[in-house]
Amino acid sequence: MKKTLGLVALLGILAACGGDNSGGNTAPSAPNTVAGLVTDIGSGVRLAGVTVRVVGSSRTTTTDSRGEFILQNLPAGWVKLDFEKAGYAPGHGIAESTGSAQTVVVALKKEGTEQSYNPTQARTLFQRTEAGPYAVIFQPNSLDTTDTNLRVVVTPLDPTKEDTALPGDLVAGGASPTPLAPVTFAEFSILDSQNRRINLKPNSSAIVELPIPPELRSRYRIGDKIHCYAYNPQTGRWEDFVEGTVERSSVDGTTPVLRASIRHLSWYGGAPAVQDQECVLVEVSNRFGPLADAVVTARPGLRAVTNRLGQAEITVEKGVPINFTATKTYTDTFVDANGKLVPKPGAKVIDIGRVEEADLFLNGRNYSRTPGPCPSSVVQSVRPAATNPFPIRVAPAPEGFFQAAALLQPGGLAFVQLEKGIPNADGDLDNAEPASGAQIIISDNTGGTATMSELAPGSGAYFANNFTVEPGKRYTLNIDADGNGSVDGSGSAFAVGNVAWSNLSNGGSYSASSLTATWNDSASTQPGYNALYQVSFQRNGGSGVSDFAFYVGSERSFEPRAQTNPPTPLAAGTYTVTLNAFSGAFSGGNLAITDNITGVGMQGQIYSIQSVNPITITLTAP
Amino acid sequence: MRVGMLLGLIGLVACSSPPSARPHYVLVSQAGSSTVAVIDPTQGKTIRRITVGGLPHRMMRSPDGRKVYVVLVGSQAVAEVDVGSLAVTRTFLTAPVPERRADGTLIQAHFDQGAFAQTTCFACHNPGGAKPFIVGERPVGIALSSDASRLFISHIRQGLLSEVSLQDGVIVRSERLPPSGAAQEAADLARVGSKLVVALRPRQPSTEASAVRWLDEQTWQTLAEAHTGADPAFVLPLEEGALVSNFESNTLSLHAPGAAPRGFTVMPGPLGMLRVGEGQVLSLNYYSNAVSLLNLETGESENHRLELAGKTFVNPTHAALSPDGRLAYIVSSGTEGHLLVFDLRSSKVLRAIPIDGLSFDVAVVGRH
Numbered sequence: 010m011k012k013t014l015g016l017v018a019l020l021g022i023l024a025a026c027g028g029d030n031s032g033g034n035t036a037p038s039a040p041n042t043v044a045g046l047v048t049d050i051g052s053g054v055r056l057a058g059v060t061v062r063v064v065g066s067s068r069t070t071t072t073d074s075r076g077e078f079i080l081q082n083l084p085a086g087w088v089k090l091d092f093e094k095a096g097y098a099p100g101h102g103i104a105e106s107t108g109s110a111q112t113v114v115v116a117l118k119k120e121g122t123e124q125s126y127n128p129t130q131a132r133t134l135f136q137r138t139e140a141g142p143y144a145v146i147f148q149p150n151s152l153d154t155t156d157t158n159l160r161v162v163v164t165p166l167d168p169t170k171e172d173t174a175l176p177g178d179l180v181a182g183g184a185s186p187t188p189l190a191p192v193t194f195a196e197f198s199i200l201d202s203q204n205r206r207i208n209l210k211p212n213s214s215a216i217v218e219l220p221i222p223p224e225l226r227s228r229y230r231i232g233d234k235i236h237c238y239a240y241n242p243q244t245g246r247w248e249d250f251v252e253g254t255v256e257r258s259s260v261d262g263t264t265p266v267l268r269a270s271i272r273h274l275s276w277y278g279g280a281p282a283v284q285d286q287e288c289v290l291v292e293v294s295n296r297f298g299p300l301a302d303a304v305v306t307a308r309p310g311l312r313a314v315t316n317r318l319g320q321a322e323i324t325v326e327k328g329v330p331i332n333f334t335a336t337k338t339y340t341d342t343f344v345d346a347n348g349k350l351v352p353k354p355g356a357k358v359i360d361i362g363r364v365e366e367a368d369l370f371l372n373g374r375n376y377s378r379t380p381g382p383c384p385s386s387v388v389q390s391v392r393p394a395a396t397n398p399f400p401i402r403v404a405p406a407p408e409g410f411f412q413a414a415a416l417l418q419p420g421g422l423a424f425v426q427l428e429k430g431i432p433n434a435d436g437d438l439d440n441a442e443p444a445s446g447a448q449i450i451i452s453d454n455t456g457g458t459a460t461m462s463e464l465a466p467g468s469g470a471y472f473a474n475n476f477t478v479e480p481g482k483r484y485t486l487n488i489d490a491d492g493n494g495s496v497d498g499s500g501s502a503f504a505v506g507n508v509a510w511s512n513l514s515n516g517g518s519y520s521a522s523s524l525t526a527t528w529n530d531s532a533s534t535q536p537g538y539n540a541l542y543q544v545s546f547q548r549n550g551g552s553g554v555s556d557f558a559f560y561v562g563s564e565r566s567f568e569p570r571a572q573t574n575p576p577t578p579l580a581a582g583t584y585t586v587t588l589n590a591f592s593g594a595f596s597g598g599n600l601a602i603t604d605n606i607t608g609v610g611m612q613g614q615i616y617s618i619q620s621v622n623p624i625t626i627t628l629t630a631p
Numbered sequence: 632m633r634v635g636m637l638l639g640l641i642g643l644v645a646c647s648s649p650p651s652a653r654p655h656y657v658l659v660s661q662a663g664s665s666t667v668a669v670i671d672p673t674q675g676k677t678i679r680r681i682t683v684g685g686l687p688h689r690m691m692r693s694p695d696g697r698k699v700y701v702v703l704v705g706s707q708a709v710a711e712v713d714v715g716s717l718a719v720t721r722t723f724l725t726a727p728v729p730e731r732r733a734d735g736t737l738i739q740a741h742f743d744q745g746a747f748a749q750t751t752c753f754a755c756h757n758p759g760g761a762k763p764f765i766v767g768e769r770p771v772g773i774a775l776s777s778d779a780s781r782l783f784i785s786h787i788r789q790g791l792l793s794e795v796s797l798q799d800g801v802i803v804r805s806e807r808l809p810p811s812g813a814a815q816e817a818a819d820l821a822r823v824g825s826k827l828v829v830a831l832r833p834r835q836p837s838t839e840a841s842a843v844r845w846l847d848e849q850t851w852q853t854l855a856e857a858h859t860g861a862d863p864a865f866v867l868p869l870e871e872g873a874l875v876s877n878f879e880s881n882t883l884s885l886h887a888p889g890a891a892p893r894g895f896t897v898m899p900g901p902l903g904m905l906r907v908g909e910g911q912v913l914s915l916n917y918y919s920n921a922v923s924l925l926n927l928e929t930g931e932s933e934n935h936r937l938e939l940a941g942k943t944f945v946n947p948t949h950a951a952l953s954p955d956g957r958l959a960y961i962v963s964s965g966t967e968g969h970l971l972v973f974d975l976r977s978s979k980v981l982r983a984i985p986i987d988g989l990s991f992d993v994a995v996v997g998r999h
Contacts, residue, residue, distance in 0.1 A: 148838065181663045181988030183968035184677055211899045211919070212881045216836045232733075234765070236989075238966065241945070248945050248965045249918060250989060254834060270836035270862075270879070272900070272918050282663040282989060284685075284758040327759070380759060 036350040036358070038109035038302065039340040043088055044079040044357055045102065045113035046406060047072050050174040051604065053498065053612040054410055054432045056094060056117060064089035064242060075408070079340070079357055089245035092117060098164035098196040101176030101276070103245040109302045112336035112359055114609065116174040120198070121164045128152040128159055133260065136163040136195075141220030141264030143195045145271070151213035156201040164196040166278070169224045170500075170605045172308050172332060176240050177247060179280050180311060187282050187382070189247070190309040190326055192235055193219040193267050194278030208274050217277060218258055218266040223539035223563065226265055231255050237269040240276035253279055283309055283326040288383035289376065292320045292398035293335045295360050296348060296494055303337040303360075305401065313383075320398050322383040330454070330485065330501060335362045335401040344405060361609055362403035365485050365499035366452075404495035406609040411447075411490035411497065412438050413606050413613030417504040417593070419480040423451050425461060425471040427490060432612075443469025448489040453482050454501075478617075481506040481532030490611050498608025502593030505540055505619040506532025511565075513586060513626060521578040521628040527566040528588055528621075539563055543589040548582045549625075555580040581630040588621040654998040657951065657960050658699055658712070659970055660687035661987035665758070667701055667710075668986050669717050670970055672953075672960070675984050679717055683710040684753035685765055690994045691773050699994050700773060700782060707767025708751035709782060709795070715999040722751035723800040725770040725784040725793045750800060772819035772866070774827065777848060785817035785829055792817060792829065792851065804851075811842035811856060821868035826854060826888065828873040830863035837861050843875055843886045855888035865949075867904040867912065874912060874927075876901035883914060883925065897923035898934050903949030903992070905959060907975055913959055915947040922947060922961065924978065937963060937971060939980040944969050951993040962986070962993050 047059045055076025062069045063080065072078045080088075083106040090113060092100035097117040104111040121136040121143075128150060135144035143165040152159070166174055168191035179189040195217070199207040209215060221229050229235060233255045238247035253269025267279045292315075293303040299319025306312045310325035315335075325331045337360040343353035350358060376399040410432050415425045427447050430438035449461040449471050459473035478484065485501040511527040513519070526546075532538045541561065546569040548556035558569035558579055570576035593616030594605045606613035657670040661680075667687060669679040685705025692699050701710040703722075711721040728746045731737055741747065744755055755761045770793075772785035781803065782795045794804040808817055813833035818841075820829045825848045832841040841863045845854040860877030867874040872887035883901055885893040900918025907913045907924070914923040914932070920943050925932040937944040944963035950973070951960050961971040963983070968990045972982040 181966045181968075183966075183988040183990075184668070184985040185661075185664055185680070185987045187663045187988065189966075214836070214879060233763075234769075244943065244945065244965070244967075246945075246966050250946065250964065250966070252835065268836065284665075284764040286758070 036339040036342040040108045041083045041106045042081045042110035043104045044338040047076045047115050050116035050118050050171050052432045059092050059094045062091040101242050110338040110340050112338045118174045120162050123160045123162050126159045126161045127157045134161050135260050138165050140222050142260040144218040144260050146216040153210045154207045158202050160200045162198045166194040167222045169222045176276050177245050188309045189280035190283050192279040196276045197274040214270045214272050217271045218268050221265045224537045227536050229255050235267050235279040236281050237279045239273045285327040286324050286382045287327040287378050287380050288322050289378045290398040293401045295403050300337050303335050305335045308332045324382040333364045333401055335403050360403035361406045362401045362495040364496050402494045404493040407491040407497050411611035415615040417478045417617035419504045419619050422472050423478050427469045446492040448492050450487045452485050478504045498606050498611035500606030500615045502615040503538050505590045505592045505617040506530040508590045508619050515624040518627040525568050541591045545587045546584050548584050583627050585623050587623045590619045592617040653954050655954050655995050658994045659986050659990050660690055660992045661990045662686045663989040664987050684751050688991045689773050690992045692994050694779050702770050702773050704769050705765035706751050706753035714996040723795045726768040774820050774822040785820040787816045790815045790817045813839040814842045819866045821866040823868045828866050830866050845888045857892050859884050864902045905950040917946050920945045935978045949992040951995045960993050962990050964990050
C-alpha cells in the first residue's frame with residue numbers, strides 16, 4: 010500500500026511538472042456544470058461516499074473514491090448544495106451554474122459528541138474544545154416535538170483554524186456586497202428517536218454561547234456586541250441577524266463567549282461586517298499560464314471570477330491574514346503523464362490553489378491594491394500590464410496525503426517535518442514516510458519570506474537558511490506538498506515572545522501563603538497573540554499533595570497552592586520551578602494538539618515553544 | 632375600557648384620506664455600509680448612497696418632510712439628511728464624548744485628536760480610521776418633541792435618555808434611566824402626546840421581563856410602567872397608547888398609562904410596525920419572513936409570507952407607506968438585502984429592489 014501511494018504521488022508530481030506551456034488552458038469547461046471536492050477539515054483527507062443534494066430539486070449524487078463529484082445540466086443561476094455523511098456535521102456549499110464549469114470545495118467537520126436530552130426540562134448542553142465550552146441553553150418545552158428521547162450534537166468550529174468548513178459565503182450581499190469577518194461558530198443538530206431533525210418551536214428560542222477563539226480575544230472583549238447569523242440551507246445564505254454580546258461563559262465562568270439567542274438550529278455564529286476593506290488584484294494561473302473564468306474566494310472577503318488575462322479584483326478585509334482559494338474545472342478532460350490536458354469523455358480535472366497571505370497588508374511586497382471595496386463595474390476589466398497582481402497558482406489537488414509539523418524556535422530556526430501516507434480514522438498517518446520535493450514558503454508578514462530547503466534528500470525535513478525566527482512575530486507557512494506548483498495547505502502562528510520571571514529569581518525565598526508568581530512576555534501586547542503558559546512548582550524530594558502546584562493558562566500570574574479543597578499553601582521547603590510558553594497548535598490543559606495547518610490533501614501543526622531555565626526557590630512557612 | 636376608547640380614537644385618525652400619489656424617493660438605512668440608500672421606486676434602483684456614519688438604523692422624518700434624522704448606532708450620533716439636496720447637513724452627538732474608558736483609564740486620543748469638538752464619532756472612528764469602528768452609547772430610539780424643536784434619543788449601552796436641541800445641535804439633557812429589575816437598556820422610545828414611552832429591556836439574550844415606562848416629556852418623571860416581553864424591539868406611537876413589538880415572541884402589546892396591556896398575536900419575531908389604514912397595523916415579522924396585517928379593534932390578523940416568483944424574502948425589519956397609502960415599502964434585511972414593494976390591497980409583493988444586505992429602516996420622502 011505504501012508503494013502504491015508513493016507511485017501515485019510520484020505520478021502526480023511527474024504529471025504536474027512535466028508539461029510544456031502550450032495549449033493547456035483551452036480544454037473544455039462545460040456550461041451549467043458544478044464539480045466539487047469534499048474533504049475532512051480535521052485531516053484534509055478526501056471523503057468518499059458523501060451524499061450531495063441540490064437544494065430545491067430531487068437531484069443527488071455521491072462523491073467518488075477521490076472525494077469528487079460532478080453535476081451537469083443544472084439550471085442557470087446560483088446552486089445550493091447540501092453535503093451529508095454519517096459522523097460529520099451537515100455541510101453546505103454554493104456555486105454558480107454559468108457558462109463554464111464551476112467548482113465547490115467543501116470541508117466537512119466531524120460532529121461533536123451526542124448528548125441525550127429530554128426537552129421537557131431546562132438544560133445546558135455543551136461541547137468543550139481548547140477554546141472553551143460551546144453551549145446551548147434550552148428552556149423547557151421549547152423544541153418542536155413530543156419525543157422525550159432526543160440527541161443533541163454541538164459541533165464547534167474555530168474559524169481562525171477551520172474557516173473552510175463554514176457553509177456558504179460569509180457576505181452581506183445585495184446591491185453592495187460587504188464581507189463578514191468570522192469570529193466563532195458551531196453547528197447545532199437535534200435528532201429524535203426516529204433520527205429526524207428537530208428544531209425549535211416557531212415561537213421559541215434558545216441561548217447559545219460560543220467561545221471567542223484565543224487569537225481573537227484581544228480584538229473582541231467582554232461587553233462587545235457581535236452580529237450573529239444562522240445559516241439557511243434553503244436560501245444558501247446567513248440570515249436572522251441578531252446582536253450577541255461577549256460575556257463570560259455560564260458553563261465555566263471564565264471563557265469569553267459570544268452569547269446570543271438562536272431561533273433556528275443550524276450552523277450559527279458571529280461575524281461582524283468588515284468595515285476596513287480593500288480591493289486586491291489577483292492573477293490565477295496554472296502550469297500553462299493565466300486562467301480565465303477561475304473562481305477566487307477570499308476569507309474574510311468576497312468572490313470574483315478572473316477575466317481573459319486570468320485577473321480579478323477582489324474585496325478583502327484590510328489588515329488581517331487572508332485565505333485565498335482559486336478553482337478551475339475542466340470537463341471531459343484528463344491530465345496525461347506529461348501534465349497536458351487531453352480530451353477524455355466523462356473525465357474531469359479540478360485545479361485548486363490556496364494561499365494564506367498577510368504580507369499584502371504590511372510593508373512588504375507591494376501587490377496591486379486600492380482602499381475600499383472593489384468597484385463592481387470593473388471586476389472584469391483588463392488591467393494594465395504595469396500592475397503587480399497577487400499570484401495564485403492552481404493545480405490538481407494532491408492524490409496522496411501529507412502531514413506537516415512546523416516548529417518556530419524563537420531566536421532560532423523555522424523547521425518543518427513533512428510526511429506522506431494514508432490517514433487513519435483519527436486523521437493520523439499510517440505508514441508515514443518522509444515527503445520530499447515540497448515547496449514550502451515561510452513569511453514573517455512584514456515582507457520577509459524564505460523558501461525552505463530539504464535538509465537532506467529524502468529526509469522530509471525542511472528549514473530556511475539565513476532566516477531567524479523573531480520572538481513575538483507571526484509566521485505563515487504556505488506548503489505545496491506535492492511540488493506541483495499549487496499550495497496544498499497553509500497555516501500561521503506566532504513565535505513565542507521572550508518570556509521571563511517577573512518576581513521570582515533563582516535562590517530566592519518567598520512566603521508559601523502569599524506568593525503570587527508572575528512572569529512577563531515581550532509579545533503580550535501583539536494583537537492576536539495568545540500564548541499558553543505552563544508552570545510547575547515541585548518540592549524537591551516531596552510527592553504529597555502539598556508538594557506540588559501546576560498551572561496551564563493564558564494569564565501571566567499564578568498563585569501556587571496545594572490542590573486541596575479549599576486550596577492551601579504549599580509545604581515549606583526547596584522547590585524546582587519550571588515555566589514553559591507555547592503558541593500555535595498547542596492548547597488545553599493536557600496540551601492536546603489542534604491542527605492549524607489545513608488544506609486539501611494535507612493537515613498539520615505550526616507551533617512555537619520556549620522553556621525558561623528551571624529555577625530553585627525556597628518557600629517559607631506562613 | 633380605556634383601551635376601547637383608545638382604539639376608537641385610532642380608527643378616527645386613521646380614517647383621514649391618504650395623501651395623493653406624488654413623486655418620491657425611498658430612503659433605506661444600510662447598516663453594513665454606513666450609508667443611506669436613495670431609491671427611485673420608479674426606476675427600481677438605488678440612485679445615490681449617502682454616507683452618514685456607523686451603523687445607521689432608525690430614521691425619522693421631520694414634520695415638514697424636509698429632513699430625515701438617521702440614528703447612528705455605531706457613532707453615538709444622529710445624522711440630519713436634507714431631503715432637497717439628499718446630503719448630510721449636520722450631525723449631532725447623542726451623548727458626550729467620554730474622557731475615560733469604562734475601566735477608568737484616560738482616552739488620550741480623544742484629547743490629542745480634538746474629539747470633544749466633533750459632532751459624530753464617525754469623524755474619527757470610520758473605516759480606515761481609529762479603532763474600534765463601533766463606539767459609544769449605542770443610540771437606537773428616536774422621537775421628536777411636541778414643539779418639534781428637540782430630539783429624544785434612547786441608548787442601549789447604559790440606558791441613557793438624551794435630549795438634543797435641533798436649533799444648535801447641543802445635548803440639552805442626558806440621564807441614565809433607573810432600571811426596572813433586569814431591564815436597563817433603553818431599546819426604543821416614542822412620544823405620545825406630551826408623554827414619552829420608553830421600552831427598557833434586559834441585556835440580551837434574556838428571558839426576564841422588560842418594562843414599558845411612561846415619562847413626562849418635560850420633566851422625565853415616571854408616570855406609569857408595565858411589564859412586557861423579554862425583548863421589546865419597537866414602540867409605535869398611537870393616539871393615547873403605544874404598541875410594542877415583542878421580538879422574542881409572536882406578540883404585540885398595546886400599552887396605555889394606567890391600563891393593563893392588551894396582547895395581539897402575530898407571527899414570530901415581530902420587529903417594525905407601520906400604521907396602514909383604519910385601525911390597522913402592519914407587523915414586520917423578522918423570524919417568519921412574513922408580515923401580519925393586524926386589526927387593532929378586533930385583534931384579528933392576516934399573515935402573508937414575503938414571496939415573489941418563488942423566492943422568499945427574509946427578515947423584514949421596517950416599512951414605510953407610499954404617499955398614496957397603497958403600497959408599503961418593506962426592508963428585507965437578510966444578508967441579501969431587498970426593498971420590497973408590497974401592495975396593501977392584494978397583500979402581495981409586487982417588486983423586489985436590490986439594496987445592501989443588513990439594511991434596517993425605511994422612510995419615504997418627496998422629490999424636490
